[in-house]
Amino acid sequence: MTYDERLEYLLSRAAQAFAAKGFHSTSMRELSRVTGMSLAGMYYYVSGKDELLFRIQERCFARVLDEAQDAVRAGTDAVDRLRRFVHHHVTFFAEHMDEMKVLSHEAWSLSSERQAVIDALKRRHVALLERLLEEVRFAPHTALDSRVAAYALFGTMNWIYTWYDPSGPIAPEALAERFSNLFLHGVLPTPTSVPHGG
Amino acid sequence: MTYDERLEYLLSRAAQAFAAKGFHSTSMRELSRVTGMSLAGMYYYVSGKDELLFRIQERCFARVLDEAQDAVRAGTDAVDRLRRFVHHHVTFFAEHMDEMKVLSHEAWSLSSERQAVIDALKRRHVALLERLLEEVRFAPHTALDSRVAAYALFGTMNWIYTWYDPSGPIAPEALAERFSNLFLHGVLPTPTSVPHGG
DNA sequence: TTTGGGACCGAACGAACGTTCGGACAATGC
DNA sequence: GCATTGTCCGAACGTTCGTTCGGTCCCAAA
Secondary structure, three states, X not given: OOHHHHHHHHHHHHHHHHHXXXXXXXXXXXXXXXXXXXXXXXXXXXXXXXXXXXXXXXXXXXXXXXHHHHHHHOOOOHHHHHHHHHHHHHHHHHHOHHHHHHHHHOOXXXXXXXXXXXXXXXXXXXXXXXHHHHHOOOOHHHOOOHHHHHHHHHHHHHHHHHOOOOOOOOOHHHHHHHHHHHHHHOOOOOOOOOOOOO | OOHHHHHHHHHHHHHHHHHHHOOOOOOHHHHHHHHOOOOOHHHHOOOOHHHHHHHHHHHHHHHHHHHXXXXXXXXXXXXXXXXXHHHHHHHHHHHOHHHHHHHHHOOOOOOHHHHHHHHHHHHHHHHHHXXXXXXXXXXXXXXXXXXXXXXXXXXXXXXXXXXXOOOOOOOHHHHHHHHHHHHHHOOOOOOOOOOOOO
């Protein structure tokens, strides 16, 4: 095993543990147990627990952002691009549940300098979806700005780490399709008037 | 100050601290600092840190559930009941941001016996929204079961603790209205065919 | 055969943690 | 005046934490 492979292994096991028990509740001794490495030995690969979380989040986020941009580029029109974005996000989430859970749930566990790096990635990610939404012609009655719509959609997608089982009856692709349809058309069969004066 | 008032005060300050720094990162000594009570003195009101979190979550959740049921009861039809549910959930969230953030973010920080009590409340909450959604006639193209739709909507609403500022430019009532419209009608002006074979 | 450095670890460090213990202090009932 | 009770706390307990130090082992280069 090379140095790089060993580091990958450590990051992967740490992500599993963080996803299962939370960052602060997972001790370095527990990571030593699940990796088979010694407590001190892990410090040969990372400078500390904080860098461990940072590297997990940075690598995962950078990949999500990169692949999302690729997926969007392949789209033919605004709606298609939006569908591709949702499809990628949900399927990537399902394939990398541990890392994405750590990304979603431990978003404020880093030291401030490292937090700033992650936050910058997050802003780019939100901006990407926002631009996609601006291309879509909104229904007049929604009165949604694209920022709110982006966070609403991210909420639907990122919340799955609290309930969704990718190996259950609903395949990730099917879930993505349902989210896309819901977001684009809503649950009502036909657009109706808006009762509450909106 | 009576015993009950003092307990309320402790729970309220603890919820603030947990919301700001997370449950595991907030020490009892820090709670002692922000409450002005002594470290040992707090143990006169709660048996320990775990019970502190439990009482915060249980009280908040029970109230959300109770008020949600009241709000729904006042509705005239299925769509109206759904709108009232969303309106209540979002405005309650905005009014009790600290407790709701603790409820959303520290949903797996309790000991297992207490976790079971909270989980039972959560199941009743999800079931309530699920029943509301089953009353709404779904658009055929969505192929959404009510369970997935409920989690999608909860995702949109609960995710606001990561970005929404109730004192900012968007009032809670306006946000609730936008979420309702988005969920009922989607972002497209007219229902369109479904490109990806869904 | 010797040397140098990369990989690794046992054992310990100081600090912080949640919790407990014994008692202080004031108000109340007799 | 005395005993009792409810409220509160200083000081400590034992444990666990993240991290570090001083080294060992092994393999490649000289």
